[in-house]
Amino acid sequence: MTTHTFPKQAVAAHVDFPEQQAEAPAEPAARPKLDLLDGVKVNVDVVLGRSVLDVKDMMALQSGSVLELKQAIGDPVEVVLNGRTIATGEIVAVDGRFGVRIVEIGAGDR
Template sequence: MSDMIDAPALANDALAGARNYRLLADIPLRLSVEVGSTSLRLAELMDLAEGSVVELDRQANELLDILVNGTLVARGEVVTVDGKFGIRVVDVAATEARLSGIERRT
């Protein structure tokens, strides 16, 4: 008898979860890919011109960081798709790492 009582609650929870997902599914997010970074002094920045090369802190064979709203979610490699750049996801960040960038309010 207890199985019958629990079944509707589970179905309702799944239905509520689907509704919550649909509610969140249309929220726009900013996905960006970080190739590398460096620190420059203002004078060095002002000296940049067309053809200047800025050395970054990442090796050419390293995976690139995939960020969503500034939070690391995965790492990947550059590919081309119909003449445009794309990114192939190679490694998804652990849940703890992905959630560490999200501010929690109580």
């Protein structure tokens, strides 16, 4: 048999605090040196499209299956930084690789 020890019950009491004078607003802090972040690497994801599947349909996927996306050809792709959409763009080819031409920055979180 397990026994538990419970802490003493808390007692509520009224406490008066002295009035404080409003302080003059402090001068705005200097902007941090953003160039300190120049070498920091971040992961950027480009979302081509989305689809919703039943688990049954997902389990039936195999090599050669085609997954249809909701987006149409030519629709903008989402540029995502840390899970937040920061821009939209269009898919382009750059030296035999995929690239994204930014169309709108600040596209919002979708």
